[in-house]
Amino acid sequence: KNEVEQSPQNLTAQEGEFITINCSYSVGISALHWLQQHPGGGIVSLFMLSSGKKKHGRLIATINIQEKHSSLHITASHPRDSAVYICAVPKEGGSEKLVFGKGTKLTVNP
Amino acid sequence: NAGVTQTPKFRILKIGQSMTLQCTQDMNHNYMYWYRQDPGMGLKLIYYSVGAGITDKGEVPNGYNVSRSTTEDFPLRLELAAPSQTSVYFCALGGINTEAFFGQGTRLTVV
Numbered sequence: 001k002n003e004v005e006q007s008p009q010n011l012t013a014q015e016g017e018f019i020t021i022n023c024s025y026s027v028g029i030s031a032l033h034w035l036q037q038h039p040g041g042g043i044v045s046l047f048m049l050s051s052g053k054k055k056h057g058r059l060i061a062t063i064n065i066q067e068k069h070s071s072l073h074i075t076a077s078h079p080r081d082s083a084v085y086i087c088a089v090p091k092e093g094g095s096e097k098l099v100f101g102k103g104t105k106l107t108v109n110p
Numbered sequence: 111n112a113g114v115t116q117t118p119k120f121r122i123l124k125i126g127q128s129m130t131l132q133c134t135q136d137m138n139h140n141y142m143y144w145y146r147q148d149p150g151m152g153l154k155l156i157y158y159s160v161g162a163g164i165t166d167k168g169e170v171p172n173g174y175n176v177s178r179s180t181t182e183d184f185p186l187r188l189e190l191a192a193p194s195q196t197s198v199y200f201c202a203l204g205g206i207n208t209e210a211f212f213g214q215g216t217r218l219t220v221v
Contacts, residue, residue, distance in 0.1 A: 004152070031207050043200060043212040050207075086152070090206040096141060096160060097168065098206060100152035 006101035023087030116213025133201030
């Protein structure tokens with residue numbers, strides 16, 4: 001069974017700072033998901049990636065399959081980026097179930 | 111195209127009462143999931159379905175039931191509500207290798 005660890009648990013930044021959130025997992029995977037949960041509670045998918053790097057606006061997600069590690073970067077952070085960021089991976093080989101990290105709560109101050 | 115519609119948004123139940131959380135999708139996804147989210151914890155899988163007529167238990171199925179009579183609908187039934195079922199519930203679509211889509215969530219309190 002895959003275990004997912006996210007770090008840090010909480011992160012406070014000043015507007016404009018470069019943000020990095022990390023995710024490590026224990027079992028080889030076919031894809032990794034990054035999700036965003038806003039203070040109102042809704043959850044949206046940011047990225048799904050299986051190798052390399054993906055970029056969407058100011059958000060960049062990278063994954064190192066060999067090291068079982070992924071990072072989510074936010075460039076030029078803004079208060080509207082304040083949210084909980086969640087990493088998710090398949091529970092185990094051949095499973096259609098995801099296991100989720102506990103999330104990283106990001107607060108960006110103006 | 112509404113995506114995933116989950117109702118209700120909020121509900122207060124008394125201990126022992128029952129209720130159904132509704133989840134409807136218009137994206138023709140086969141894979142549907144019900145999760146609960148407790149404070150400080152990651153999302154936990156309650157039940158999931160890989161297609162109409164097929165359902166299976168997740169990590170925390172006790173006290174819940176589901177059905178999947180159509181591709182569109184995946185209701186979650188709570189029987190004999192208990193305080194331990196106080197949580198935020200999310201319905202979601204998508205398998206492990208596809209983008210995930212979540213409903214807006216249901217905040218349930220059992221008193």
